[in-house]
Amino acid sequence: MKFQEIKNNIYYCGLNDCDRRIFDELIPLEHGTSYNSYLVKGSEKTAIIDTMYPPKTKEYLKRLVDNQVGKVDYIIANHGEQDHSGSIPALLEKYPNAIVITNPKCAENIKSMLHVPDEKIRVIADGEEVSLGDKTLKFIFAPGVHWPDTMFTYIKEDNVLCTCDFLGAHYTFSDVFAVESKELEKSAKRYYAEIMMPFRMMCKKYTQMIKDMHVDVILPSHGPVYTNPDYILDLYADWTADAPKNLVTMPYVSMYNSTKEMIEYLSNKLEEKGIQTFKFDIVDDDLGDLAMSLVDAATIVMGTSMVLAGPHPMAVNVAYLAAVLRPKAKFGALIGSYGWGGNLFGKIGELLAPLKLDLIEPLQVKGKPKEEDFKKLDEIAQAIYEKHKSLNLV
Numbered sequence: 001m002k003f004q005e006i007k008n009n010i011y012y013c014g015l016n017d018c019d020r021r022i023f024d025e026l027i028p029l030e031h032g033t034s035y036n037s038y039l040v041k042g043s044e045k046t047a048i049i050d051t052m053y054p055p056k057t058k059e060y061l062k063r064l065v066d067n068q069v070g071k072v073d074y075i076i077a078n079h080g081e082q083d084h085s086g087s088i089p090a091l092l093e094k095y096p097n098a099i100v101i102t103n104p105k106c107a108e109n110i111k112s113m114l115h116v117p118d119e120k121i122r123v124i125a126d127g128e129e130v131s132l133g134d135k136t137l138k139f140i141f142a143p144g145v146h147w148p149d150t151m152f153t154y155i156k157e158d159n160v161l162c163t164c165d166f167l168g169a170h171y172t173f174s175d176v177f178a179v180e181s182k183e184l185e186k187s188a189k190r191y192y193a194e195i196m197m198p199f200r201m202m203c204k205k206y207t208q209m210i211k212d213m214h215v216d217v218i219l220p221s222h223g224p225v226y227t228n229p230d231y232i233l234d235l236y237a238d239w240t241a242d243a244p245k246n247l248v249t250m251p252y253v254s255m256y257n258s259t260k261e262m263i264e265y266l267s268n269k270l271e272e273k274g275i276q277t278f279k280f281d282i283v284d285d286d287l288g289d290l291a292m293s294l295v296d297a298a299t300i301v302m303g304t305s306m307v308l309a310g311p312h313p314m315a316v317n318v319a320y321l322a323a324v325l326r327p328k329a330k331f332g333a334l335i336g337s338y339g340w341g342g343n344l345f346g347k348i349g350e351l352l353a354p355l356k357l358d359l360i361e362p363l364q365v366k367g368k369p370k371e372e373d374f375k376k377l378d379e380i381a382q383a384i385y386e387k388h389k390s391l392n393l394v
């Protein structure tokens with residue numbers, strides 16, 4: 001298939017991976033993903049910005065041949081992770097005169113992770129420029145969004161910015177240009193939640209920086225290309241804002257429905273008070289949905305049954321994940337059910353501690369909740385309402 005031209009001799013040469021269902025062995029994918037690679041033809045030199053996920057290398061190289069790419073001078077590695085840099089060794093074999101241009105941290109990564117030889121790498125400094133003749137590539141280091149080795153590549157004359165994983169989405173397409181839709185917004189949010197949210201402050205900084213650059217086109221390394229940069233930048237401005245929304249996220253695990261009954265009761269009470277809730281069944285539901293709700297939630301309520309003298313291991317897993325995603329939630333509560341004894345919340349509290357949540361009195365119930373337990377749940381609902389009110393959320 002012919003490469004799609006994005007602007008003045010800048011082409012999309014990436015690939016869709018429609019069948020991929022999980023990323024990083026952690027993140028369920030609703031739409032598969034795309035591995036974006038860009039061919040930039042200057043009057044003197046040709047560059048490829050980011051390459052390909054290794055299992056797709058053969059198909060990728062065939063596309064380059066089919067599109068008569070006879071010469072590549074520079075391979076720009078914006079980030080060392082294998083889904084973008086994984087095909088560098090194969091590209092170097094195909095184009096032996098090419099050299100890899102990257103930053104010092106990425107150089108270390110592609111040497112250790114992909115065994116790219118030292119002599120094939122040219123290390124550049126932050127802000128350095130490389131000429132392709134009538135086009136200039138400028139490299140902007142962007143550590144933290146999402147690896148320490150991440151950088152952006154700015155194609156100056158065309159006012160086009162390749163943002164690597166930043167502003168990406170796990171999404172596939174037949175036309176590379178973004179069609180603004182709820183579906184795309186959801187994919188971009190899911191991607192932000194799982195990959196970028198732990199670095200929210202950095203995301204905020206780079207969102208503003210790119211806004212101030214007034215670029216014409218944003219080329220991320222997953223998902224579609226944005227010719228209306230404000231669309232994705234405004235979404236990022238919303239997701240990275242300091243203030244949470246009037247939302248309570250409620251992940252729970254329940255073997256015999258006692259904890260579930262409490263979660264459902266509390267959710268109804270909160271909704272009656274005008275607070276939005278998101279109930280998340282830890283065993284059955286999609287972790288991406290939980291991560292997305294954590295982008296906005298002001299409060300996290302975790303529910304767990306007691307297993308082997310502690311919280312259910314699946315709840316431990318989610319508490320750990322919630323903590324490392326570093327959401328902006330301010331308040332928390334723990335509820336659960338036990339049979340005879342143990343420490344139901346100790347481990348969960350420990351795991352969530354880095355979030356510094358203002359915790360409401362926890363509730364543990366022996367067996368199935370009774371009338372007095374529902375009264376306590378009413379009190380928890382009221383406490384959450386007051387906390388949200390204190391932030392003018394309700």
Ligand SMILES: Cc1cc2nc3c(=O)[nH]c(=O)nc-3n(C[C@H](O)[C@H](O)[C@H](O)COP(=O)(O)O)c2cc1C
Nearest residue numbers: 254255256257258259305306308309337339340341
């Ligand atoms: C495998 C297993 C291990 C359990 N271990 C404990 C335990 O160590 N301490 C305890 O108090 N209850 C224990 N229980 C009992 C449950 O915590 C109790 O039935 C609780 O009400 C279940 O809540 P749920 O209906 O929300 O799952 C265990 C139950 C199961 C099935």
